[in-house]
Amino acid sequence: MDTETIKIIIYVLIGGAVLFALVKLAGRLGKCNVCGEEGAGNSYSDLSGKSMILCKNHLVEKWKADVKSTQNTMIVIEPDFNTYPNGYMYANTKQLRAWEYPKSAEDNINSILDKIAGKNCAGCGKSATVAFFKKEDYNFPNMEDIKAEPKYLCKSCVVDKVAPLILSAPKPFVEGFMPPTPDRGVYHIQEF
Numbered sequence: 001m002d003t004e005t006i007k008i009i010i011y012v013l014i015g016g017a018v019l020f021a022l023v024k025l026a027g028r029l030g031k032c033n034v035c036g037e038e039g040a041g042n043s044y045s046d047l048s049g050k051s052m053i054l055c056k057n058h059l060v061e062k063w064k065a066d067v068k069s070t071q072n073t074m075i076v077i078e079p080d081f082n083t084y085p086n087g088y089m090y091a092n093t094k095q096l097r098a099w100e101y102p103k104s105a106e107d108n109i110n111s112i113l114d115k116i117a118g119k120n121c122a123g124c125g126k127s128a129t130v131a132f133f134k135k136e137d138y139n140f141p142n143m144e145d146i147k148a149e150p151k152y153l154c155k156s157c158v159v160d161k162v163a164p165l166i167l168s169a170p171k172p173f174v175e176g177f178m179p180p181t182p183d184r185g186v187y188h189i190q191e192f
């Protein structure tokens with residue numbers, strides 16, 4: 001064999017090794033970190049900020065546990081994943097400001113949050129920590145216009161309400177599905 005042939009063989013071997021590594025990596029990226037399901041594809045960071053890939057079932061399980069473990073009050077806007085399939089964002093009012101929602105949106109969110117205290121859950125009667133709005137109550141992205149009377153719920157009842165919508169979402173959440181932060185805030189769909 002001349003040196004040219006040996007060079008070509010080496011290039012082919014290196015190329016093959018790189019390709020093999022990439023395919024392995026892609027496989028691992030799509031694998032649920034809990035059950036190993038291939039092609040799971042949902043990206044989620046837990047409360048500590050650790051990011052993971054989860055299948056739909058484990059995404060729902062993890063999200064439910066994270067929401068239930070938070071003490072803060074929150075607004076949950078029923079997601080419309082058919083029209084806005086890309087994420088479910090959690091924002092405290094400071095975050096809304098950073099995302100350039102108008103001050104009137106921030107004020108409205110605060111005033112809705114202020115009214116939760118003292119209410120009872122419409123589902124189970126325990127003390128409510130959530131103001132829940134139907135998707136029709138929210139003309140995206142105008143949070144300042146949310147004027148409907150919310151349904152007051154506890155965290156357990158609200159996650160049970162939203163879970164089936166996550167399970168039937170048309171696309172995997174490649175990014176943009178967020179855990180709650182420790183501050184009071186709002187769960188809502190996003191456009192991008």
Ligand SMILES: [Zn+2]
Nearest residue numbers: 032035055058
């Ligand atoms: Zn899984």
Ligand SMILES: [Zn+2]
Nearest residue numbers: 121124154157
């Ligand atoms: Zn309840």
